Amino acid sequence: MERVIVAMQDPDMGVKMRNQRLLITVIPHAMTGNDVIEWLIQKYNITEEEARHLGGLLVQYGYIYPLRDPRSLLLRSDDSPYRFQTPYFWTSSRWPASELDYAIYLAKKNIRKQGELVDYEKENYSILHKRINHTWDFVVMQAREQLRASKQRRKADRIVLECQEQAYWLINKPCPGAFDVLDLGPERCNVLSSRVALIEHSRRALGRNRVKSSICLESFMKYSEQYLHHDPIMSGCLPSNPWISDDTAHWTINTDMVGTPTRLRVERWSFSFMELLNDSMGRREFMIYLEKEFSAENLCFWVACEDLRHGESSKIILKVEEVYKNFLAPGAARWVNIDSKTMERTLEGIKRPHRFIMDDAQMHIYFLMKKDSYPRYLKSELYKNMLAKAIVPQETKKSVFPFMRRQRHSSPSPAMVTQATEDDGKAKGAGPTGTSSTTNSQI
Amino acid sequence: DFLHICKQCFILWLREKQFSLFFCEVQPNETLTNLKAESDTLKTKLEDERAKLHDVELHQVAEKVDGLGQFIMKTRRTLKGHGNKVLCMDWCKDKRRIVSSSQDGKVIVWDAFTTNKEHAVTMPCTWVMACAYAPSGCAVACGGLDNKCSVYPLSLDKNENLAAKKKSVAMHTNYLSACSFTNSDMQILTSSGDGTCALWDVESGQLLQSFHGHTADVLCLDLAPSETGNTFVSGGCDKKANVWDMRSGQCIQSFETHESDINSVRYYPSGDAFASGSDDATCRLYDLRADREVAIYSKESIIFGASSVDFSLSGRLLFGGYNDYTINVWDVLKGTRVSILFGHENRVSTLRLSPDGTAFCTGSWDHTLRIWA
Numbered sequence: 001m002e003r004v005i006v007a008m009q010d011p012d013m014g015v016k017m018r019n020q021r022l023l024i025t026v027i028p029h030a031m032t033g034n035d036v037i038e039w040l041i042q043k044y045n046i047t048e049e050e051a052r053h054l055g056g057l058l059v060q061y062g063y064i065y066p067l068r069d070p071r072s073l074l075l076r077s078d079d080s081p082y083r084f085q086t087p088y089f090w091t092s093s094r095w096p097a098s099e100l101d102y103a104i105y106l107a108k109k110n111i112r113k114q115g116e117l118v119d120y121e122k123e124n125y126s127i128l129h130k131r132i133n134h135t136w137d138f139v140v141m142q143a144r145e146q147l148r149a150s151k152q153r154r155k156a157d158r159i160v161l162e163c164q165e166q167a168y169w170l171i172n173k174p175c176p177g178a179f180d181v182l183d184l185g186p187e188r189c190n191v192l193s194s195r196v197a198l199i200e201h202s203r204r205a206l207g208r209n210r211v212k213s214s215i216c217l218e219s220f221m222k223y224s225e226q227y228l229h230h231d232p233i234m235s236g237c238l239p240s241n242p243w244i245s246d247d248t249a250h251w252t253i254n255t256d257m258v259g260t261p262t263r264l265r266v267e268r269w270s271f272s273f274m275e276l277l278n279d280s281m282g283r284r285e286f287m288i289y290l291e292k293e294f295s296a297e298n299l300c301f302w303v304a305c306e307d308l309r310h311g312e313s314s315k316i317i318l319k320v321e322e323v324y325k326n327f328l329a330p331g332a333a334r335w336v337n338i339d340s341k342t343m344e345r346t347l348e349g350i351k352r353p354h355r356f357i358m359d360d361a362q363m364h365i366y367f368l369m370k371k372d373s374y375p376r377y378l379k380s381e382l383y384k385n386m387l388a389k390a391i392v393p394q395e396t397k398k399s400v401f402p403f404m405r406r407q408r409h410s411s412p413s414p415a416m417v418t419q420a421t422e423d424d425g426k427a428k429g430a431g432p433t434g435t436s437s438t439t440n441s442q443i
Numbered sequence: 444d445f446l447h448i449c450k451q452c453f454i455l456w457l458r459e460k461q462f463s464l465f466f467c468e469v470q471p472n473e474t475l476t477n478l479k480a481e482s483d484t485l486k487t488k489l490e491d492e493r494a495k496l497h498d499v500e501l502h503q504v505a506e507k508v509d510g511l512g513q514f515i516m517k518t519r520r521t522l523k524g525h526g527n528k529v530l531c532m533d534w535c536k537d538k539r540r541i542v543s544s545s546q547d548g549k550v551i552v553w554d555a556f557t558t559n560k561e562h563a564v565t566m567p568c569t570w571v572m573a574c575a576y577a578p579s580g581c582a583v584a585c586g587g588l589d590n591k592c593s594v595y596p597l598s599l600d601k602n603e604n605l606a607a608k609k610k611s612v613a614m615h616t617n618y619l620s621a622c623s624f625t626n627s628d629m630q631i632l633t634s635s636g637d638g639t640c641a642l643w644d645v646e647s648g649q650l651l652q653s654f655h656g657h658t659a660d661v662l663c664l665d666l667a668p669s670e671t672g673n674t675f676v677s678g679g680c681d682k683k684a685n686v687w688d689m690r691s692g693q694c695i696q697s698f699e700t701h702e703s704d705i706n707s708v709r710y711y712p713s714g715d716a717f718a719s720g721s722d723d724a725t726c727r728l729y730d731l732r733a734d735r736e737v738a739i740y741s742k743e744s745i746i747f748g749a750s751s752v753d754f755s756l757s758g759r760l761l762f763g764g765y766n767d768y769t770i771n772v773w774d775v776l777k778g779t780r781v782s783i784l785f786g787h788e789n790r791v792s793t794l795r796l797s798p799d800g801t802a803f804c805t806g807s808w809d810h811t812l813r814i815w816a
Contacts, residue, residue: 001746003746004746040744043743044742044743044744045744046744049785050744050783053767053768053769053785054744054746054767057747057767179789183808185570186570186572186588186618186636188636188659188660188662188680188704189617189636189659189660198482199478199481199482199485201656201694201697202482202485202486202488202489203485205489205696205697205734206485206488206489206492208696208734210492210493210496210732210733210734210735211496211732211733212496212498212733213496213497213498213499213500213730213733213735213737214498214499214504215732216715216716216730216732216733216737217499217501217504217730217733217737218504219713219715220501220504220711220713220715220716220758220775220776221504221505221507221508221776223711223712223713223757223758224508224757224758224759224775224776225508226757227712227756227757227758228757228759230756230757230800231755231756231757231759231800232756232799232800232801232802232816233516233755233756233760233800233801233802233803233816234755234756234757234759234760237801241801241802241816242539242556242801243519243520243556243801243802243814243816244519244816248556250801251538251539251799254799273670274668274670306626309626310625310626310627310629310630311627311629312629312644312645312646313629313644313646313647313649313651314646314647355651356690359690363671366670366671370670408556408557408558409557410554410557410559411537411539411554411556413540413554413561413580413597413599414535414536414537414540414579414580414581415580415581415582415596415597415598415599416599
């Protein structure tokens with residue numbers, strides 16, 4: 001903020017300043033609200049709306065204060081006069097707003113003009129009077145001294161100093177309920193640093209492999225382009241964006257277990273193996289394909305490993321045993337073909353089972369599917385048929401009566417639905433922990 | 444000098460004693476000045492190595508891409524109900540429900556589509572700075588000045604007191620700044636004002652892994668959408684963004700180019716990069732394979748910190764919520780600002796894209812949440 005303020009006060013490029021008339025007194029080095037906004041628009045190449053917003057913040061934070069109607073900290077885009085606050089009173093200087101100073105300020109106001117204090121100020125005044133009563137003589141004496149000194153100034157200077165001080169206190173002791181700019185949230189403290197760890201880390205970082213920028217950055221272009229039509233904010237969504245049209249059709253046609261998926265959804269499965277697996281329908285389709293190829297055990301193994309990695313700690317040993325029995329033991333029903341080295345390492349590790357013990361094996365199978373089965377799936381009849389019969393929803397025509405809002409329907413909460421299936425499921429032995437992303441079957 | 448060094452190591456040891464054993468490897472005759480010189484030299488060397496492979500800027504590569512036209516996004520829903528500053532929010536996987544938390548200790552679950560409140564919990568502490576929705580949609584996690592992260596199962600029985608079923612999962616030695624479930628309801632990742640991140644088992648409350656490396660409060664974290672699902676990034680008051688391996692607890696990459704606290708970090712959808720928002724009024728993009736910062740999103744007229752960032756689904760747009768109450772929309776590739784959104788009447792403290800990318804939600808110190816589309 002200070003950078004902006006300093007730029008504004010630049011004698012050559014800053015805001016046009018002139019003498020402003022306040023009632024019958026002429027105040028030097030002032031500017032109009034309009035001048036401020038114009039300057040911001042010019043300097044930062046922004047719209048009037050943004051300039052008014054930014055200028056408004058400068059006033060709220062006390063860097064510029066209004067001469068007319070000083071209690072209203074707003075930037076008016078007319079010829080209302082404003083002045084720059086003196087750096088002594090800048091919010092950022094965090095000059096501790098001590099009780100004593102505040103008491104002196106209120107006392108001055110009280111003495112100068114009876115009834116000039118407003119309600120919350122009167123309240124603060126009497127609270128202070130009680131709290132620092134022992135120094136009250138000092139407060140009153142200081143107030144009188146300062147008032148006497150200011151009477152000896154020129155009227156214009158006196159008004160300026162009074163306005164500066166008032167603006168400062170309006171920010172530091174705001175009216176209760178009003179916006180408090182000094183509210184910064186909980187304090188953030190700093191912890192000691194450790195040079196030893198830093199050196200360790202830098203050494204390791206020097207050894208890492210890096211890729212040329214031109215290659216990395218190219219991938220961002222490609223990704224954005226590929227997903228452009230799938231990005232509802234960029235390209236809209238069919239039949240309409242539920243948040244805009246109040247019609248939930250877009251969600252209904254994209255549920256996990258919908259009969260016929262949309263074309264965009266099926267297309268997305270071809271973007272990457274992860275996209276296919278992350279979509280429960282895609283995963284189901286892929287499983288069907290693998291079953292035809294007699295390699296479904298790979299996907300089952302991967303799912304079981306995911307369940308192990310993300311499941312409850314208490315079930316780890318049990319799950320590892322299950323995985324071993326079903327997939328790794330010689331003669332297992334769904335034996336997976338892992339290279340001998342990985343198999344050896346995994347079998348050794350099973351003796352001391354932990355959450356990540358299957359990671360190597362899981363990764364091996366994952367990349368096997370990714371390199372082999374996945375590309376073949378995309379070329380298969382199964383996938384091509386899926387793509388062919390996928391629907392492309394019609395765009396909903398905008399309502400003829402735009403002001404007639406559709407009724408917004410509720411949907412069953414995932415908590416309730418899963419509870420119900422859980423109750424059923426408990427009898428069948430199924431559980432809420434999941435394969436795939438979730439057990440959502442709502443909407 | 445010897446005493447000074449040992450005091451540093453000793454204090455680090457005390458901190459780490461809670462979680463792991465620390466071996467002091469500093470030789471008695473290494474002076475502090477030597478250490479400083481060595482770390483500075485290594486830092487310069489690292490910067491040089493990174494610069495060697497930087498053969499082109501992002502906006503140069505992006506020249507061939509079409510520019511974006513006018514962007515019209517409006518507030519489509521306003522959620523009123525919090526009695527104080529909204530500090531955090533998260534989406535449910537059902538694409539329409541959200542959980543939000545505020546300064547007065549209230550955590551509310553809403554159906555943002557209908558704007559109905561579905562659940563409300565009052566935490567025993569104020570400044571609930573972190574909240575997260577469980578992947579199953581059956582629970583929420585939250586925490587703040589109580590230094591803990593607690594999980595509340597969501598019950599639909601109106602008579603049931605949600606607070607009674609609360610489960611305390613994480614325990615830090617300073618405020619909880621962020622939390623996130625990993626791929627399931629069973630594990631939670633947290634970051635804290637005590638300078639660490641940690642991975643917890645929900646069922647037992649056991650600490651599974653802790654992450655040390657930040658030298659000040661950690662303010663934010665985000666899980667990587669990678670194939671192997673093993674990393675996350677965190678940002679802190681030490682101006683650093685660190686990438687961690689969840690298995691080993693090691694910091695595998697670190698970026699320090701911001702000039703102030705990093706309030707928010709979010710992965711690019713492909714997982715190859717992440718964006719950060721900071722009190723230095725800029726947002727930046729860091730590429731993980733190039734191992735460097737590749738873009739800065741800033742404007743001279745933006746002088747307030749960015750509190751929270753998120754990408755649009757395709758990664759082309761970056762939405763930033765700022766402390767000057769606005770949302771700036773950036774063209775990630777070209778580096779220009781596409782739009783500025785007004786509406787909130789106080790700081791935007793949290794911003795997240797909905798799971799299907801149809802909208803994003805912001806929470807603000809003006810006590811409201813808004814859905815934009």
